[in-house]
Amino acid sequence: MSSTKRKSNIEPFKLNHLVDETCDGCGSETVAIEKNGRHCNGEWFETRRFSCGARIKFVPNYSRVEVDTPCPNTEKNKLMMIKRRTALESLQQYIEKLDVDKDCKQRLVDAFKYFNIGR
Numbered sequence: 317m318s319s320t321k322r323k324s325n326i327e328p329f330k331l332n333h334l335v336d337e338t339c340d341g342c343g344s345e346t347v348a349i350e351k352n353g354r355h356c357n358g359e360w361f362e363t364r365r366f367s368c369g370a371r372i373k374f375v376p377n378y379s380r381v382e383v384d385t386p387c388p389n390t391e392k393n394k395l396m397m398i399k400r401r402t403a404l405e406s407l408q409q410y411i412e413k414l415d416v417d418k419d420c421k422q423r424l425v426d427a428f429k430y431f432n433i434g435r
């Protein structure tokens with residue numbers, strides 16, 4: 317039986333920027349990596365997710381590493397997430413008090429509904 321070799325335009329599956337295989341915060345192991353979408357500067361979008369739930373990504377547009385989901389196991393991040401949730405709730409309460417029509421309030425609330433605070 318002969319095999320048909322296909323030439324792939326995808327580079328070998330190895331992350332170029334997110335090379336640390338354990339979480340910075342708690343040392344959890346990597347559970348998933350992704351490399352998809354190549355920026356016109358030649359760099360790939362990369363993501364790495366750890367067993368603790370933390371997720372980091374490399375954004376080629378800015379050539380920088382960003383924390384998408386902070387490690388939930390550090391005291392610093394626990395406090396940060398409490399503050400972020402509190403800020404979002406305060407913002408929603410503030411919107412409710414604004415002197416604007418109901419439709420406008422709903423649009424403002426909707427704009428923040430899916431705002432990523434890091435979960």
Ligand SMILES: [Zn+2]
Nearest residue numbers: 339342368387
């Ligand atoms: Zn972690």
